Amino acid sequence: MSQNDASATETLDVGRYWRAILAAKWRIIGFALLMTIVAGLYVMPMPARYVATSSLLIDAEHAKVLSIQEVYGLNSNSKEYLQTQFEVLKSRKIAQRVIEKLNLVNHPLFNPPAQTGPVQWLRELKSDVTHYLRDAMPALANTTETDAINNQNNTATQSYDSKLDRVIRHFSQNLTISPVKNTQVVNISFESESPQLSATIANTVAEVYIENYLQSKLDVTTQATTWLNGSLEGLRQKLTASEQRLSDFYEREKLVNIDGVEGLTTDEIQGLSKQLLTAQNNVKQQKAIYDKIRDKSGDINGLRQLPEVMNNTSVQNVDRELIRARSKVSELSRIYGPKHPKMIAAQAEITSIEQARNNQIATLIDSISADYLAAYRSALTKVSELKQELEDAKARYRHLSTLETQRVSLQREVDINQQLYNSFFTRLKETSELDGFKTPNARLLDEASAPLTATKPKKALLVLAAAFASVIFGIMVAVFSDAFNRGIRSVEDVENTLGQRLLGLIPLQKYRRSKNLPIRRFFEKKHYQFSEAIRTLRTSIMLLRADKPNKVILVTSSVPREGKTTVAINLAFGMGCMGKVLLVEADLRRPELASQFGLPGFHPGLTNIIAGTHSEDECIVTDEVSGIDLLVAGSATSNPQELLSSVSFKKLIALLSQQYDHIILDTAPTQAVSDAMIASSVCDSLIYVVKADSTSDKVIRSGLSRFLQLGRRIDGVVLNKVDLKKATKMGVFSGFYDQYGYQAASYQMPPAEADSLPQTKAG
Numbered sequence: 001m002s003q004n005d006a007s008a009t010e011t012l013d014v015g016r017y018w019r020a021i022l023a024a025k026w027r028i029i030g031f032a033l034l035m036t037i038v039a040g041l042y043v044m045p046m047p048a049r050y051v052a053t054s055s056l057l058i059d060a061e062h063a064k065v066l067s068i069q070e071v072y073g074l075n076s077n078s079k080e081y082l083q084t085q086f087e088v089l090k091s092r093k094i095a096q097r098v099i100e101k102l103n104l105v106n107h108p109l110f111n112p113p114a115q116t117g118p119v120q121w122l123r124e125l126k127s128d129v130t131h132y133l134r135d136a137m138p139a140l141a142n143t144t145e146t147d148a149i150n151n152q153n154n155t156a157t158q159s160y161d162s163k164l165d166r167v168i169r170h171f172s173q174n175l176t177i178s179p180v181k182n183t184q185v186v187n188i189s190f191e192s193e194s195p196q197l198s199a200t201i202a203n204t205v206a207e208v209y210i211e212n213y214l215q216s217k218l219d220v221t222t223q224a225t226t227w228l229n230g231s232l233e234g235l236r237q238k239l240t241a242s243e244q245r246l247s248d249f250y251e252r253e254k255l256v257n258i259d260g261v262e263g264l265t266t267d268e269i270q271g272l273s274k275q276l277l278t279a280q281n282n283v284k285q286q287k288a289i290y291d292k293i294r295d296k297s298g299d300i301n302g303l304r305q306l307p308e309v310m311n312n313t314s315v316q317n318v319d320r321e322l323i324r325a326r327s328k329v330s331e332l333s334r335i336y337g338p339k340h341p342k343m344i345a346a347q348a349e350i351t352s353i354e355q356a357r358n359n360q361i362a363t364l365i366d367s368i369s370a371d372y373l374a375a376y377r378s379a380l381t382k383v384s385e386l387k388q389e390l391e392d393a394k395a396r397y398r399h400l401s402t403l404e405t406q407r408v409s410l411q412r413e414v415d416i417n418q419q420l421y422n423s424f425f426t427r428l429k430e431t432s433e434l435d436g437f438k439t440p441n442a443r444l445l446d447e448a449s450a451p452l453t454a455t456k457p458k459k460a461l462l463v464l465a466a467a468f469a470s471v472i473f474g475i476m477v478a479v480f481s482d483a484f485n486r487g488i489r490s491v492e493d494v495e496n497t498l499g500q501r502l503l504g505l506i507p508l509q510k511y512r513r514s515k516n517l518p519i520r521r522f523f524e525k526k527h528y529q530f531s532e533a534i535r536t537l538r539t540s541i542m543l544l545r546a547d548k549p550n551k552v553i554l555v556t557s558s559v560p561r562e563g564k565t566t567v568a569i570n571l572a573f574g575m576g577c578m579g580k581v582l583l584v585e586a587d588l589r590r591p592e593l594a595s596q597f598g599l600p601g602f603h604p605g606l607t608n609i610i611a612g613t614h615s616e617d618e619c620i621v622t623d624e625v626s627g628i629d630l631l632v633a634g635s636a637t638s639n640p641q642e643l644l645s646s647v648s649f650k651k652l653i654a655l656l657s658q659q660y661d662h663i664i665l666d667t668a669p670t671q672a673v674s675d676a677m678i679a680s681s682v683c684d685s686l687i688y689v690v691k692a693d694s695t696s697d698k699v700i701r702s703g704l705s706r707f708l709q710l711g712r713r714i715d716g717v718v719l720n721k722v723d724l725k726k727a728t729k730m731g732v733f734s735g736f737y738d739q740y741g742y743q744a745a746s747y748q749m750p751p752a753e754a755d756s757l758p759q760t761k762a763g
Contacts, residue, residue: 028474039466048454052198055446195450202448239417276386318357503716504537538574554683556676558703562691568666576628579661588640591633605634670703
């Protein structure tokens, strides 16, 4: 749907609702007047009520003279504190104290009226019987006198409590506590029939609230003092016991300065740890050198490369002698050959020096090995001794740590008990000093004064509100009634809701509900609207298929009592004025044509022709008044669908089509049976009758869909029983027939119809 279509539909809906409101305007106005009168009668006797207001300033932060105020447990700086005070003002306790202070239980405005009715009558009867029995039997009166007095006392107590409860409820209902936004001010308002009483109660509530706070504060202080006195002795005993345990600990462990001893032990452990680390490194170095010497044992060249050998003075001297001898051999080799005696002597000298060096290295290695082995063993011994000393030092430190832990625990217990004792002792002294000091948390800012004018009821406003509400209610009822009405009432409903064309509409006719519509109304001149509606329908049907034969016309509806038979009869009358017409009653289940046209019920008809028991001439009769021919249902049958679907029925309709200009079939409703669907196979046009503003569109669409499923085309819808007065009010069919001046006095029947009509009293 496009936006334009949607806008048009929405405008149409609004217009429809507006027409519904206009149609019900007199009912809405009448209902509004009635409700206004009722509201006026109810409001006028209502007594005037006055509201007096006092202002109370609640101090969220008041000076703390002593820290004992922390005992109260309320944080006055929080938002919850003010909200709590507002609830306290509305509490039952405050209300009861105000009631008792002002003796409102016996006030005329609060004291409920005396109980009347059956209950009071039974109580009086019981009292009379009791007095009679006491007078008749003095002994019984003496034995029950004490019980009677007790019962009277209990009854009086219960009566007072019940009365007090009622007064408190009435008091709370009329009391209003209104905090002023973003301030610490609260307004206390009370409503009653007495202006002076309203002001007195508003001021008294504020006073009682302040008194209640001071009393609560005093009660808490007293309770705190009692509790502190009871707890202080226990705390003193705990403190003494904890101090004694700490003293016994020092005496038992012989401790003077455990912190200093623990520090010396810590230093000792650190020193031993450093010595042990040095000794362990020395052992590793000695072992590494010894392992190198042992690995290179037998390898003179490898041993000579050791730092300990290379740095030895004797080895260095031999190395210098060896260098000198080799230098000498090098110089002689330039002069002499290798076998020269000098060369041989020089080589022998080198060999001798090398041998001496090797021997010296071997001796040095043996000495170094022995020294390092001894040093290694000494280092191992030193490491073992240091480990033992370190373990002993750690053991002493652990023992001292355990003692320190015990001391700290005992000292902490002493400190805590001392703090608790001091705190409770201080609070006790503060509480004693605060006992006579009272600081209120609020003060009366503005006293309430007796109002001069009544606050409510606003009688005129209430009456106007009742009138306005009743009008709105009436409009809503009219709109909702129209919205939930699923009936078809206009051309738009036929086209948009049903998707069909409107062939015509038949105005609602007044007649006795116990009888059918008079059969000759079409010919009565005073019912010109009805006659014109039938002629309009006739014209629509004849123009519908101008290029095709339109002889057999089927008339049906969704459900019974929609007027399809009336439409079929009067359509036959209308077409009978212009040609030869046969009206066939195809509703074989509930036939009515015979009775309406005054024919006997046993008159043969359609079923007899199909069954072959009678001929067409025997069954078809002519209505002398209208000139149309009738073929009634005939004898009752148990299988109407078989008859309508038979070949004989189709042949009969085909034969009659050759003899008549138009044949109108009146069939059964579609939602009741399927006879109309079967009979539609022999029809040229299908007319669907809908009762206006009655049958649900869902039921109608269901009936139409049954024909569409069979491939039958529905030529249009006839909207029957249209209430023109109601439709005119709603603007649906305004001036549909008389807008061009076609009144009964001015209407002239077409000559062709006038000549064809019989001369009757009606027409």
